[in-house]
Amino acid sequence: MPRIELVSVSALRPALYNPREADAERLDLVKLSLRKLGFLLPLVASPDGEILSGHQRHTVAVDMGVSRVPVLRVEVPEARRRGLNILFNRATNDIPLQDTEQDMETALRGADVRTLADTLPDVAPDSPAFFPCMAAEMREVLPLARQNVSHFVRHAANVGRMLARLGVHLPIVVTPDGSVINGVGRLEAAARKGRKEISVVTLDTGRAELARAMLNLLSMDFRFSGDxxxxxxxxxxxxxxxxxxxxxxxxxxxxxxxxxxxxxxxxxxxxxxxxxxxxxxxxxxxxxxxxxxxxxxxxxxxxxxxxxxxxxxxxxxxxxxxxxxxxxxxxxxxxxxxxxxxxxxxxxxxxxxxxxxxxxxxxxxxxxxxxxxxxxxxxxxxSAWGWVQEGESLSQRASRSCTFPLRMEKGVVLGDVATAPKAQKxxxxxxxxxxxxxxxxxxxxxxxxxxxxxxxxxxxxxxxxxxxxxxxxxxxxxxxxxxxxxxxxxxxxxxxxxxxxxxxxx
Structure with a gap:
């Protein structure tokens, strides 16, 4: 299984085709997340340094003066990188299929993350505490799956399964008692696949609620223009x-x-x-x-x-x-x-x-x-639109399609995300x-x-x-x-x- 490594920020380059755009307010939230939580999950990049996931965190880390960032390197053919880049919009969010960027934004406002952050001290950049994902440990899948089965999200599991097929094995984030903060879909996918172990980052209870909001609700809008x-x-x-x-x-x-x-x-x-x-x-x-x-x-x-x-x-x-x-x-x-x-x-x-x-x-x-x-x-x-609207009551066929709604226009969804993304109106x-x-x-x-x-x-x-x-x-x-x-x-x-x-x- 690929190993997470600390890499110089200068050794990475953003993908020019990345369709996600961040406004100043959201970049400020990314900075807040790094200040209080550090890197709970690594960036994902190709062997030649092209960022596939984590563009905003990389940008903010450079702005903060951070010298290194944690990176999971994966071999992905260039023809599939665009699709994987889009897939990552849902790869680290434990959210239902029907939730849009607007739904996530509303929920994030309701979480009052700045109040949660005010109670926590800053983490020193470049210190070991700034890289929790580097301390990830392997734990048994089955006990964690049994404990968190009531929170399984079929769509998130489908995304996790697709990532695993591409060789992307991100850790899950849990509290000390084993409650999943982020990555329940990756956990479910591992359990269904019959994997024995999964990489786990354990986060203290005091940071759990902030991490839950930042990892599951903080997302960037798609802006499809040009290429x-x-x-x-x-x-x-x-x-x-x-x-x-x-x-x-x-x-x-x-x-x-x-x-x-x-x-x-x-x-x-x-x-x-x-x-x-x-x-x-x-x-x-x-x-x-x-x-x-x-x-x-x-x-x-x-x-x-x-x-x-x-x-x-x-x-x-x-x-x-x-x-x-x-x-x-x-x-x-x-x-x-x-x-x-x-x-x-x-x-x-x-x-x-x-x-x-x-x-x-x-x-x-x-x-x-x-x-x-x-x-x-x-x-x-x-019925196809009903699959999107009804979310977790979907058929297995609908779940496998890995489709999710886009905010760019009413009635538009994005499907075939990991292979050849296709917008459907x-x-x-x-x-x-x-x-x-x-x-x-x-x-x-x-x-x-x-x-x-x-x-x-x-x-x-x-x-x-x-x-x-x-x-x-x-x-x-x-x-x-x-x-x-x-x-x-x-x-x-x-x-x-x-x-x-x-x-x-x-």
């Missing part, structure tokens, strides 16, 4: 395990609004009704792995696909994304009339409101007066209706099996400058290798030719 925002954008790809064996809700919507999807057969009777509603030349905008497009082609439908983030083995392929975009733009340039356009579960995976606006504007620009647009997305009445019915009504004059919104749905016609007028802006965004999307799609000029030319406008000059 961090792009990281969520290309994380939107459809996962391998989400292969479709039947049409999704958006594709079935023109014929059935509530029929169970697995019961829909693309037989002659169904397809006659489907063609009457949708025609036979359609666009699948955000086609994922192309499953539905293939099904429709097999029954004689002409399908144009556009998928900027195709993935194989959960790895996004830029060249395939460019190829899909160029095929789509070729159809646009040729003036291919789309009798129907489908946006199937796409908007759930688009992480930012302005990005969704770009998609809807482009879709509206491709519509004729009678083009049918059908879309569906998970709503706040879906869940829509309220009124919000969904209002979104589509900004772009179409005829909008029929509904709810089907927890999904919000919409059937639209009659695109509303848009300004060429706004469409050009949306095309510049959508056809220069980022990719994991640091490159971008790079097809803006081609997109502007294709849409200009189709619409009879000069979009390049606006």
């Amino acid at each position: 961090s925002a792009d990281f969520l954008r290309y994380g939107a790809f459809r996962r391998d395990w989400l292969r479709r064996t039947f049409l999704g809700r958006a594709f079935v919507l023109p014929v059935y609004r509530h029929k169970r999807l697995s019961d829909v057969r693309l037989d002659e009777k169904f397809m006659a009704k489907w063609k009457a509603a949708c025609g036979d030349t359609v666009l699948d905008f955000g086609s994922g792995q192309g499953d539905e497009a293939r099904m429709l082609r097999d029954v004689g439908i002409r399908v144009t696909e556009f998928e900027p983030y195709p993935a194989c083995n959960n790895v996004v392929n830029r060249e395939q994304g460019r190829a899909s975009a160029m095929g789509f733009l070729s159809a646009v340039r040729a003036g291919t009339p789309f009798s129907a356009i489908f946006v199937s579960s796409v908007l759930n995976s688009v992480p930012f409101p302005e990005d969704r606006e770009h998609i809807l504007r482009i879709v509206a620009a491709l519509c004729g007066p009678e083009t049918l647009v059908c879309a569906a997305a998970r709503g706040t009445k879906s 869940f829509f309220e019915e009124a919000e969904w209706l209002e979104l589509w009504s900004r772009y179409f004059g005829s909008v029929e919104a509904g709810l089907s099996d927890g999904m919000v749905t919409v059937r639209c016609r009659k695109p509303l007028a848009w300004h060429p400058r706004d469409l050009a802006k949306s095309l510049r965004f959508e056809f220069d999307l980022p990719y994991p290798d640091g490159q971008r799609m790079g097809l803006v000029r081609l997109a502007l030319q294709a849409f200009s030719m189709r619409l009879g406008l000069d979009l390049e000059g606006v």
Whole structure:
């Protein structure tokens, strides 16, 4: 098991992709925590010194004049470091799944940590007492687990299990009588794994309440911008395990609004009704792995696909994304009339409101007066959203997803955190209706099996400058290798030719 070591502060460097931001007030609380408690847990860093967890403590330690900090070094592939960095936001907090940064902030205020701190003496920086985690001892897991089982938090245990898989074995912090102050999830994960021992930092009772608040409630907000925002954008790809064996809700919507999807057969009777509603030349905008497009082609439908983030083995392929975009733009340039356009579960995976606006504007620009647009997305009445809201009553499947809510927008959660983080937006019915009504004059919104749905016609007028802006965004999307799609000029030319406008000059 990796050993905690004292490392010069100058031997460590912050990760440039760290999306967590601390304001002056919270950095002051971090300083207060170090002054009164020292380092109860180590920083986590790669062998080459890149900080994976503990950016704020490192910053404050430098400001305090501390010469060394405790570090747990772990080997993590560079491709997974961003996800691990985000995962650490929940790795050391014994909190329920549904708690947001706002909930933690409110609870921290209620803990009155400054009053608790006033009763405690300062710990001298660089003294042995400043590094309690260096005095961690191995203790038996089973007795500690039995004593603290009533405080087990399934979500925290799931995070602890993921950290252990990555070789990150942080100590837990307990009082002298064995009551866990922090790390109950790591303890539960160790117990379920059948580990015999776990690293334990024992803290005197007088510091326990301050430590409980600081370790479990003090967190920094996420601010996804720049590279961090792009990281969520290309994380939107459809996962391998989400292969479709039947049409999704958006594709079935023109014929059935509530029929169970697995019961829909693309037989002659169904397809006659489907063609009457949708025609036979359609666009699948955000086609994922192309499953539905293939099904429709097999029954004689002409399908144009556009998928900027195709993935194989959960790895996004830029060249395939460019190829899909160029095929789509070729159809646009040729003036291919789309009798129907489908946006199937796409908007759930688009992480930012302005990005969704770009998609809807482009879709509206491709519509004729009678083009049918059908879309569906998970709503706040879906079982998946219920998993987040109900917290510890979740199914085992939901717990394994390691999902937690983000404050950046209502209804947004972050999942697949330890592998390829993916933001998911869940829509309220009124919000969904209002979104589509900004772009179409005829909008029929509904709810089907927890999904919000919409059937639209009659695109509303848009300004060429706004469409050009949306095309510049959508056809220069980022990719994991640091490159971008790079097809803006081609997109502007294709849409200009189709619409009879000069979009390049606006």
